[in-house]
Each structure stands twice: as C-alpha cells, then as structure tokens.
Amino acid sequence: MSAARAAAALIVGFARAITAVRGIWQGVAPVQAQRIYYANHASHGDFVLVWTVLPRALRARTRPVAGADYWQASRLKRFIGRDVFNAVLIDRDPATRRADPIAQMGNALASGDSLILFPEGTRNTGGQRLLPFKSGLFHLATQNPGIDLVPVWIENLNRVMPKGAHIPIPLICTVTFGAPLRLDGEDKAPFLSRAEAALLALAPPERP
C-alpha cells in the first residue's frame, strides 16, 4: 500500500510540475458526493489530471475506468492502473470480454465509489474536439439513475504530449467541471448528444 501511495504522490507531483494543473469547479463543488465524471480523452494522462485536481478525500473514493488491454500490458502499467489508481479495468473488445463493462462499473458504484470515464471510448488524436460517444454512458445512466453525471473538460494535455511523443513539454492545463446531468427519460441518441453538448460547452473557444 505504501509503495502505491508513494507512487501516487510521485505521479501527482510530476503532473503538477509539468502542467501546473488547476481545477475549475464551474458547475459543481468539490464535495464528497457520488458522481460519474465523464471527460474528453486525448492522452493516457487524462485521468491522472482529473485525479490530481480532486481534493484528497475524494481521490480515495474515485476510480478511473480504463482499458484492460493498455493497463495490463506490463508490470509497471498493472501496478499504476490497479494498485495506484484502483482503476476499473474493462475489456474493450466485445469478442474476448468475459465480464460486462457496465456491470463492472455498476459494482464499483454500488460500493459507493465515484467513477472517471471517457465515453469517447478511445483516445482522440485527430483534429476533432470530441469523438462521438459510445453507448456505455447511456447504459450506465439507465442502470444508475440516482447518480449525477458530471462533464469534465481537460484542456491542453494533448499539446503537452502529442501522439507518439514520449517526453512531455510543460504547458498549463485546466480541468473544468460542469453542471451535473441525469437521464431525463430520453432515448439513447438524444441523451448522448445532450451529454456531448454539455461537455463541449466547457471547452474554451478554439484559437484560429
């Protein structure tokens, strides 16, 4: 446990040194409440930044949802993913998957934890601001109607570490938390587009 805690402090310290990251609590307060944080995904460091700006008490009860294929690929990644961040590791490939990802996330929620998830499903390394959401967020909201979904926009981390780069450059990043939303009896498509719009509304205007 102490090795994991030291590693967490090291990773958070490194993230702060490179990004001086600042949490902007625009639509919700940083208080102890069970939530599903859903964020844009451009870098492997995304959940680290969200985690870093959470107050310490919230970090202990907030688990990132991440792809098992990536986070089980080596001993170091397994240590970081499972021991340090207590990630809910899901198999993204329906052909090989043995556990239902929505059920896995539901179990974590049932035990009282909050989740950080990336509904684009994969890292967005192209020119679009946001990829179309996968349906996971909708199913999760349907099965857990009493939990707030909080949109979280991570700004600039894609510039810190562009695709294929191994050394980060220092740039100031922000993590903006928007107003919570819940499923409002909608069907899948309208709900997902409302969730996408709520997230995009937090993004700063693009510079020409």
Added chain:
Amino acid sequence: MDTHFIILLACVLAVLAIATIAAQVLKRRALPGDLTIQNLTARINAWWVMVAVIALAFAFGTAGVVILFALCSFAALREFLTLTNTRAADHWALVAAVFVVLPLQYILVGIGWYGLYSVLIPVYAFLFMPILSALRGQSDNFLIRVSEAQWALMIAVFCVSHVPALLSLNIPGYEGKNLFLIFFLIVVVQSSDVLQYVWGKAIGRRKIAPNLSPSKTLEGLVGGVLSASVLGAALFWITPFTISQAFGLSLVITAMGFFGGLVMSAIKRDRGVKDWGHLIAGHGGFIDRLDSVIFSAPIFFHIVRFYWNVG
C-alpha cells in the same frame, strides 16, 4: 556581509509587517467583500512567501540563487508556451528548449561562462530550434511558430538568467558582495511596481495605455519611478555605485520595468488572457510578477558590466 544582509532582511520584513497591518486596517474600514482589498491582502501574503523563498536562496549563495531563477524560468516558460501556437511538429524543438537549453543556460551562468551564456539562446537556440521544427516538414504557420518559441526562450530563460548572471561580474573592491547587486535590482524594480500601483490608486488620473493596461497611469508611473529611484539611491551603500549613480541606474531599471509590464500586457491582450498563470495568489502567474525584472535585468547587467566589470 552577513550583518548587512540581516539588516536588509529586517527592513524588508518591517515593510511587509507594516503593509500587512495597513491592509488589515483598510479591510476593517472597507465593505465586506471588497475585491480590491481582497486582492491587496492576497498580494501581501504572497510577498511574505516570495521574500522567504528569496531569503532562503540567498542563504545558499550562488547555487541557491541560480537554482531559484532556473525554477522561475521553468515556470515562466510553461506559462509563455501555453499561449503560443506551437504544434506537435515543434515538439522536439520545445523538448530541447525546456530540457536542454534551459538547464544549460543556468549551468553556464553558474560557472560564469559569459562568452557562451550570452550567445547560447540568441545564436545557437535561435538557429537550431527552427531546424528541429523544419525537419518535421510542417510549414503551416511556420514563421509564427518558430518566432513564438524563440520569444518564449528569450523572455523566460535568457532575460531571467541575467539576474543570477550578476554574480559572475568581477568588480574591483566589491569581491564576494555580488548578491547585493541582485538584492538592489529586485528591491528597486519590485518596489517600483508596488509604488506605481500605490501612486496610481492614490492620485492616478491620466491613463497611459488604456488599450493595453487600463490601470497604468502617468501619475503612477512618475510617482513610482521617482520614489523607487530615491529608494535605490538610499541603497547605494550596498552597491559599488555612488549615490547619484545608484539613482541614475534606478531610473533606468524602473523605466525598463514599466515598459516590460506594458509589452507583456500587450501579449496578454492579444491572446485574450488577464493573467499569465495562477500560481502566485493575487499576482497571477510568474511572468506577471517577473515582467519588470525580465526587461530590466539584462540592461542592468550590461551597464554594470560595461562600466564596472574588470577582466
């Protein structure tokens, strides 16, 4: 040497204590939630921290001061690069700027190799960074990208490094006292910023650059520069200068400091931000606090080097 530092530190702490008490008095008289008073209190509190950090660095001598300003450069570079148009194609050039050029510049300053630290960024980085960017084959906005990257290095690293570079000057009869030159520069320039703010709040009416920095007034400028220069003259006994030389140099560095603030405001305006960062509560970012030092340090360094340095 040490007793002088203790006296000076005691004076600085006394000024901070008076400022803290004055702010408390103002706070009682002001309406609750007065933003100006809140900002004033935050600024003064940040000054306590900054004074403590600088005093600690001074206690460690050359190494402490070099490391302190290297860290300031890192933070300033992080703020400046955030506002540039650099792309993924510039990644290698920027990695080199941050992790090679910056540490190398401060190592050269630390060992006093003037011949190389004075050309490392204006010559070598200037030529090699665009080469690294060009090798990636992306020509969109190329001139803008490489110019901004070079500006970032000049402002955040080259200029800032001229503060600790004062330690490598060799002034006859002043051996071992160069830390006082840094004290003189920082105290005069920063108190000019504070005094411009105070004079401006008290009697400021004529705005100098309403488009760039609405809080800068002619009254604030003249009052701040003159009173800070009187302070500089009063500090002549810790410098190699006479009273009138100390006053004249103070005029030069406070004027440069003012224009530094103006130039950096123009950049912020262009990029649509109010502050460079958020890490120094009440002040904004590192560049917000350092802008006047950035513009005055190289000029101060070269005047002192030209007229006082030997060998």
